[in-house]
Amino acid sequence: MRRGAPGNPKDALFERTTAVFAFGVLFLAVLLFALLVRESLPSIRKFGAAFLVTGTWDPVAESFGALPFLYGTVVSSFIALLIAVPLAVGSAIFINEFAPEWLKAPVGFLAELLAAVPSVIYGLWGIFVLVPVLRDYLMKPVADHLGWIPFFRGPVYGPSMLAAGMLLSIMIIPFILSVSREVLATVPRIQKEAVLSLGGTHWEMIRIVIGQHCIPGIFGATVLGLGRALGETMAVTMVIGNRPDILLSIFQPGHSMAGAIANEFTEATGELYLSALVEIGLVLFLLTFVVNLAAKGILKTMVSRASRGI
Amino acid sequence: MDNALQVKDLCAWFGEHQVLKNITMDIRRNSVTSVMGPSGCGKSTFIRCLNRMHDLTPGFRVSGEVFFDGRNIYTDRIDPVLLRRKVGMVFQQPNPFPRMSVFENVAVGLKFNGKKRSRSEMADVVEKSLRMAALWDELSDHLDRPGTSLSGGQQQRLCIARALAVEPEILLMDEPCSALDPTSSARIEDLIEDLSDKYTIVVVTHNMQQAGRISDSVAFFLLGELIEMDTAAKIFTNPADKRTEEYITGRFG
Ligand SMILES: Nc1ncnc2c1ncn2[C@@H]1O[C@H](COP(=O)(O)OP(=O)(O)OP(=O)(O)O)[C@@H](O)[C@H]1O
Ligand SMILES: [Mg+2]
Numbered sequence: 001m002r003r004g005a006p007g008n009p010k011d012a013l014f015e016r017t018t019a020v021f022a023f024g025v026l027f028l029a030v031l032l033f034a035l036l037v038r039e040s041l042p043s044i045r046k047f048g049a050a051f052l053v054t055g056t057w058d059p060v061a062e063s064f065g066a067l068p069f070l071y072g073t074v075v076s077s078f079i080a081l082l083i084a085v086p087l088a089v090g091s092a093i094f095i096n097e098f099a100p101e102w103l104k105a106p107v108g109f110l111a112e113l114l115a116a117v118p119s120v121i122y123g124l125w126g127i128f129v130l131v132p133v134l135r136d137y138l139m140k141p142v143a144d145h146l147g148w149i150p151f152f153r154g155p156v157y158g159p160s161m162l163a164a165g166m167l168l169s170i171m172i173i174p175f176i177l178s179v180s181r182e183v184l185a186t187v188p189r190i191q192k193e194a195v196l197s198l199g200g201t202h203w204e205m206i207r208i209v210i211g212q213h214c215i216p217g218i219f220g221a222t223v224l225g226l227g228r229a230l231g232e233t234m235a236v237t238m239v240i241g242n243r244p245d246i247l248l249s250i251f252q253p254g255h256s257m258a259g260a261i262a263n264e265f266t267e268a269t270g271e272l273y274l275s276a277l278v279e280i281g282l283v284l285f286l287l288t289f290v291v292n293l294a295a296k297g298i299l300k301t302m303v304s305r306a307s308r309g310i
Numbered sequence: 311m312d313n314a315l316q317v318k319d320l321c322a323w324f325g326e327h328q329v330l331k332n333i334t335m336d337i338r339r340n341s342v343t344s345v346m347g348p349s350g351c352g353k354s355t356f357i358r359c360l361n362r363m364h365d366l367t368p369g370f371r372v373s374g375e376v377f378f379d380g381r382n383i384y385t386d387r388i389d390p391v392l393l394r395r396k397v398g399m400v401f402q403q404p405n406p407f408p409r410m411s412v413f414e415n416v417a418v419g420l421k422f423n424g425k426k427r428s429r430s431e432m433a434d435v436v437e438k439s440l441r442m443a444a445l446w447d448e449l450s451d452h453l454d455r456p457g458t459s460l461s462g463g464q465q466q467r468l469c470i471a472r473a474l475a476v477e478p479e480i481l482l483m484d485e486p487c488s489a490l491d492p493t494s495s496a497r498i499e500d501l502i503e504d505l506s507d508k509y510t511i512v513v514v515t516h517n518m519q520q521a522g523r524i525s526d527s528v529a530f531f532l533l534g535e536l537i538e539m540d541t542a543a544k545i546f547t548n549p550a551d552k553r554t555e556e557y558i559t560g561r562f563g
Binding site: 101188190191192193194195196197198199200201202204208211212213 | 368
């Protein structure tokens with residue numbers, strides 16, 4: 001913004017209007033945060049920091065700890081990223097660099113369409129297709145043969161951390177795919193040609209330009225996907241099993257923060273129960289906030305390193 | 311006199327638009343050939359045909375022949391990747407890789423051919439290439455600086471060093487000085503003269519004085535056609551075609 005020199009009055013008006021909206025958004029976020037804190041005060045007073053590290057969730061005894069939900073959300077989101085990032089980035093490379101021209105537009109359109117499907121539909125598909133298929137063709141055989149590995153231990157029911165992670169990955173692939181495609185498309189042609197002119201193959205060209213130009217953008221796309229995965233409620237709760245336990249095996253059920261709030265809010269009797277649920281919301285709010293903040297920081301150093309050419 | 315490249319009846323199209331029309335020219339080994347002509351006449355398109363740089367451009371098509379080492383690069387099962395190792399290219403805008411150091415920028419092409427080289431072998435090639443590009447004295451103590459932190463002229467010489475490191479026989483340069491100040495262009499010019507002992511150089515330029523100073527022969531293009539090609543002295547003092555004369559005397563269109 002210009003300071004000192006008198007600006008065009010219309011510009012000034014425009015600047016002020018946008019400033020009002022910008023601060024309005026900030027104000028709303030602060031208000032939301034304050035509200036969450038106020039409503040969770042009883043729970044914060046009663047359990048303190050132990051709320052984050054205890055695993056009991058017992059409404060009858062009014063003893064609450066959020067760790068199983070925190071764990072479920074983080075682990076299922078992590079599984080989702082593990083599957084989605086390589087698939088999405090790989091597809092982006094294929095579509096942009098190898099696919100014939102006529103295939104590009106339909107695939108882009110399809111990806112956008114998939115991103116617009118309501119999550120409850122993904123959840124239904126998860127229940128009727130993904131969970132049974134995973135259970136019979138992946139989890140059961142693996143648990144039978146590799147069950148001695150703690151992550152793959154049975155018994156297998158179907159609804160599980162893995163199912164939730166996979167469903168989430170399918171939901172976030174369209175996002176990461178389309179952002180990655182845009183990032184790839186912004187690579188200056190002259191940089192690609194530099195690799196080719198040195199006798200690089202098509203693959204070497206892709207590898208070099210991604211390393212030189214695309215890592216920050218793909219990282220940004222990943223965080224975008226992570227943000228969506230952390231907050232996803234409906235689809236996850238339909239396939240994760242909704243058991244507030246911390247189990248190492250990804251074939252076992254778990255729970256999620258968003259799912260806990262959605263499932264238990266209507267039946268939460270008693271001030272402390274309700275307040276504990278709100279505090280889970282507060283934790284989720286802070287978690288996404290911290291993830292985005294950290295991502296911004298990392299992105300900033302990456303971009304400034306890139307602009308300094310390191 | 312033997313030829314590094316022989317072009318016969320080369321035509322090129324972007325979609326329906328014909329950009330090159332029946333270009334026939336011989337490019338002598340270890341000579342400097344300048345390509346001149348008004349903007350849009352197909353100079354860049356032409357030199358990019360010589361190392362098959364258009365391969366990835368959708369809708370691009372060529373007919374005719376380009377012989378390199380006795381083989382037609384468009385038909386005789388030539389691997390374009392191997393061809394480009396022999397026919398290097400320097401672009402109008404300096405384009406070092408932004409996240410690589412000076413050293414890595416020069417060495418990057420060495421890693422492409424799959425041959426494993428020791429660090430000291432690489433260092434030798436990097437030094438030799440930087441020396442040829444007249445950058446060694448300035449940068450020998452700054453090899454770990456990012457390539458993009460150099461001045462524009464240094465970046466362009468870095469790109470020349472990078473191209474030389476893979477040991478091409480031919481160097482194609484598309485207006486290598488147009489983004490540079492006069493001092494930097496003069497250095498690139500000197501460099502071209504030095505390199506012409508060992509390399510065949512084809513350079514696109516809009517600068518007639520420069521073309522006069524550095525070239526053994528000059529090709530004049532107009533609207534996708536090669537109007538004439540001769541020694542620099544002949545083209546600039548006594549061109550055979552009236553259109554060439556009009557262009558060099560500035561009376562053109
Ligand atoms: N990728 C492309 N797709 C379609 N047409 C193109 C493409 N590149 C060049 N052309 C067309 O081919 C013609 C010749 O372009 P070219 O870049 O070879 O000209 P030039 O002689 O190098 O011009 P300049 O001196 O401005 O660099 C122009 O009409 C241009 O519009
Ligand atoms: Mg050009």
